[in-house]
Amino acid sequence: xSEPRLLSIEGLSAVSxxxxxxxxxxxxxxxxxPGEIHGLVGESGxxxxxxxxxxxxxxxxxxxxxxxxxxxxNTELLSLDARQLRRxxxxxxxxxxxxxxTALNPSRRIEAQMTDGxxxxxxxxxxxxxxxxxxxxxxxxxxxxxxxxxxxPHELSGGMRQRVLIAAAFALEPKLVIADEPTTALDVTVxxxxxxxxxxxQARHKTGAIFVTHDLGVVAQICDRVTLLYQGKVMEHGLTxxxxxxPRHAYTxxxxxxxxxxDRPVDGLIPVPDAVIAACRAEIAxxxxxxxx
Amino acid sequence: xxxxxxxxQNLVIGYRRAAFGASQPIVPVVKGVSLSxxxxxxxxxxxxSGSGKTTLGRALxxxxxxxxxxxxxxxxxxxxxxxxxxxxxxxxxxxxxxDPMSSLNPRHRIRRILTAPLLLHKVARTMREADQxxxxxxxxxxxxxxxxxxxxxxxxxxxxxxxxxxxAIMLKxxxxxxxxxxxxxxxxxxxxxLRLIGALTREMGLAMAFISHDLSVIRAICDRVIVMRQGEIxxxxxxxxxxxxxxxxxxxxLIDAIPLPVPDSTWLTRVDVAA
Numbered sequence: 001x002s003e004p005r006l007l008s009i010e011g012l013s014a015v016s017x018x019x020x021x022x023x024x025x026x027x028x029x030x031x032x033x034p035g036e037i038h039g040l041v042g043e044s045g046x047x048x049x050x051x052x053x054x055x056x057x058x059x060x061x062x063x064x065x066x067x068x069x070x071x072x073x074n075t076e077l078l079s080l081d082a083r084q085l086r087r088x089x090x091x092x093x094x095x096x097x098x099x100x101x102t103a104l105n106p107s108r109r110i111e112a113q114m115t116d117g118x119x120x121x122x123x124x125x126x127x128x129x130x131x132x133x134x135x136x137x138x139x140x141x142x143x144x145x146x147x148x149x150x151x152x153p154h155e156l157s158g159g160m161r162q163r164v165l166i167a168a169a170f171a172l173e174p175k176l177v178i179a180d181e182p183t184t185a186l187d188v189t190v191x192x193x194x195x196x197x198x199x200x201x202q203a204r205h206k207t208g209a210i211f212v213t214h215d216l217g218v219v220a221q222i223c224d225r226v227t228l229l230y231q232g233k234v235m236e237h238g239l240t241x242x243x244x245x246x247p248r249h250a251y252t253x254x255x256x257x258x259x260x261x262x263d264r265p266v267d268g269l270i271p272v273p274d275a276v277i278a279a280c281r282a283e284i285a286x287x288x289x290x291x292x293x
Numbered sequence: 294x295x296x297x298x299x300x301x302q303n304l305v306i307g308y309r310r311a312a313f314g315a316s317q318p319i320v321p322v323v324k325g326v327s328l329s330x331x332x333x334x335x336x337x338x339x340x341x342s343g344s345g346k347t348t349l350g351r352a353l354x355x356x357x358x359x360x361x362x363x364x365x366x367x368x369x370x371x372x373x374x375x376x377x378x379x380x381x382x383x384x385x386x387x388x389x390x391x392d393p394m395s396s397l398n399p400r401h402r403i404r405r406i407l408t409a410p411l412l413l414h415k416v417a418r419t420m421r422e423a424d425q426x427x428x429x430x431x432x433x434x435x436x437x438x439x440x441x442x443x444x445x446x447x448x449x450x451x452x453x454x455x456x457x458x459x460x461a462i463m464l465k466x467x468x469x470x471x472x473x474x475x476x477x478x479x480x481x482x483x484x485x486x487l488r489l490i491g492a493l494t495r496e497m498g499l500a501m502a503f504i505s506h507d508l509s510v511i512r513a514i515c516d517r518v519i520v521m522r523q524g525e526i527x528x529x530x531x532x533x534x535x536x537x538x539x540x541x542x543x544x545x546x547l548i549d550a551i552p553l554p555v556p557d558s559t560w561l562t563r564v565d566v567a568a
Contacts, residue, residue, distance in 0.1 A: 043479035044450075158342075187341035187506065188550040195552075196561050214479065217509075217552030221560045241556045258484040259554050260509035262536055269513045271488055272481035 005071075006208040007032040007055070007176055012068030013291075014050060014059070014232070024050055024063055026233040026287055032176065032225075037202060037209045039223030039240065041216065043255075047232035048212045052178050054078075055210070056095060057085045072176065091121045094169035096179040096198070100161035104153040111149040114168050121172050136167040139204075140197055159190035163197065170201050177202065177209045183218065195222050216259050220244055228252055230280050233287060250276050296368065297329035298500050299353060299386075299468055304362035306345070306352050319360065322348045324524040326362075332467065333498040335491075337511035337532070339547070340521035346504045349521070350470050353502060354386055355379060367467070384414045387461040391473040393453035397445040403456055404441040407431070410463055426463065434459045434489060451482035455489070462493060472504045487513050508551055512536055520544045 014025040025047045032038045040048040053059050055070055057077065070077040072092065077085060097103040105113060114136070115129035124132060130149070137145035140163040153161055162182060169177055179198060183191040199222055202209050211223055219226055220240060227237040228251070236249040247253045254272040261268070304326045307319040323345040330336050340346045351357045353364060355371045364371040366382055374382070390396035397406055407430065408423035410416075417423035428438055434455040445453055454474060461469050471490070475483045491514045494501055505511050511518055512532055519529040520541065528541040539545045552560065 043481060188508075189341065189546060192550040192552075192561075199561055215552070216480070216554035220554045220556045221552040244554055244556060255480055256554055258480050260484070260487070260507070260513045261553055262509045262512045262548055262551055263553065264512065265533065269484045269487060271484035277481070 004033060005031045006034045006036075006073070007210075008069075008071045009051065009055075010069045010071070012051070012054065012065065012070065014047075014054070014063050014065045016062055017064050018062040023288060024232050025054075025065075025068075026231075026284065027291075028068070028227075028229070028232070028234055030227045030234070030237065032208045032210060034175070034208050035203070035206045036224045037199070037211050037222055039219045039226040040210055040212045040229070041214065041219055041226055042229035043214060045231055046229040048214075048229055049180060050232070052095075052180050052210060052212050055176075055178060056089060056093065057082070090117075091172055092174050093176045093178065094172065094174040096162075096165055096169045096177060096182045098181040098184055100158060100165050100185075101153060103165060104161060106153055108152070109149065110151050110153070110156075110164055114149070114164065114171065117168065117172055132171065133167070136171055137164070139170075139201065140164075140167045142167070158186055159194065162186065162190075162194050166194070166197055166201060170205055170207070173205060174207060177207050178212070179209060180212045181214070182211075184213075184215075191218075198222070216244065216256060228255075231284050233284055235280070251280050298332045298334075299364070299366050299502075300327075300329035301353060301364045302327050302362055304349065304352060304364070305360045306348050306357060307360050308348075321360065322524055323352070323359075326521075326524070326526055328519060328526070328529070330468070330500050330502060332500055333494070334517065335494050335501045335503060335515045337515035337518040338502055338504045338521060339506065339508055339511050339518060341506060341547075343523065344521040345524040346521050347472055350472055350502055350504050354388060354470055355382070380414075384416070384464045385466050386468045386470070387464060387466040389454075389457050389461045389469060389471040389474045392477060393450070393457040394445060397453065397456060397460075399445055401444070402441070403431075403443055403445070403448075406445075406456065407441075407460055407463055410460065414464055416464055427459075430459045430463055431456075433462075433493075435485075451478055451486065454478060454482075454486055458486070458489065458493070462497065462499070465497065466499070468500045468502075470502045470504070473506065474503075475510055476505070476507065483510070490514055508536070508547060520547070 008031040010029050012025050012028045015021045016024050028051060040051060042048050050063060054065060065078060075088060114133040118124040118129040118132055134145050137148060142148055142163050183194050186194060213219060223240045226240050226243045228235045230251055236243055236252045243252060244256060247256060254276045257270045258272050304323055305321050306323040307321040309317060309319050326349060338346045352359050359372060404427060407427040411423040411426055417426055431438060431440060436452060436455050440448060475486050478486060493499060503515055515532055518532050518535050520527050522543050528535060528544045539548060
């Protein structure tokens, strides 16, 4: 590939220390270009959140990365110590988490939480950080930003909290934003507003993004490229339209058909056939056999 | 139309706010809802958070007393029944919960979870009879017999939801309330559970109220849909009609907000009708 890369993951493998060294990620490679939204898709156990956490250096203690590299710009992240990683990521990578309530400190006002990063990383004074925070809240179309700044998280609705987190994520002008199922907990109408917002902010700031989701509908509408995982292994990757409209892997085809659609009548749904799952498992067993045997 | 199995007239349901001293006014969550469900009919109840769909469902089962209005199940008024007179009805109306992990007793093996209601309602006279029926039902929902000796935490999420379904149909009810039963499941498991629900309702002539926030899921199994917003019904009708030509602007905006798994460059920027 000749296009510039913002992030590349090369041959990433991880095992669970809790589960007898069972593989969690199996030789995962992907690349994110600047200004692109890259979907990380799969069912539970696919390893999509593990990848997102590995980029952020937030891998749980029970997960051990055994191989591979994560390269942001020109820096390999896995070889950095905690301090170096923190310095690099703090300014360049931001996270939009799934649950906006647990991600915000319940005992601090929005203003304090939004200005922390600006003061720590961008050298803002209290006053200029406040002004920047207000501008950002305005960018995410928050009504009454002045009032919101004085609120505690519990005083805001789920959609408003997610707007605050999106504003905070883009506050430091990161190069990469990692969105981990950011709309799963929201009502559909709010989800659409939030997706629109993430797309707009990402385009305006020319930020690259990794978008973790299990929803193929969300993928179709927001991602430029997709990597589809099953049990920690990449099953198929490519441009979103190719992957969804002309899937090559049997698993991709089956998942698309198993997704309920409001425009398909009763019984239009075909569950993923057991044979497809068996084939996926065989593929994974074959991979494990080749790497360990 | 034949006599409906379940009918509700002008239901108003509210919760008293917990407060010290003077009692607080009751805030209605469901504001004058009427509906009826025929035998064997699968009715979807859809709405966003705060629409009152869950509260309505619980009232239909007699789990919450409405402030006003009436509910009748097979001709018998449900509201105001005491525990003793409610019990025969309870056998005929069952519930499948959203989160089987918190609705299945973690200290009981699946065998006990499935057989207890049979013995309680004297549907089975002996433990042996109860065991037989449990094994049959388990097979019907597509679970291996080995599950009987497991605890809820020892089986997968999809299997747990099948146990929840098995428990609900053990007593051969006429009506089942299913509240967001597939929202925590993966797509492949979700499709299997939806297919199972569809087959069971047809085979058993089961009526069902299927509560969900997801119109796509409702379309996959329901005959009719009721769209709720802030405690009121905004639209109802046959799924084919409502989905193809929604009359209420709110229904249209709900449908427009669902992303289909087909890339559409105009979807994100399309203006919401009712926004």
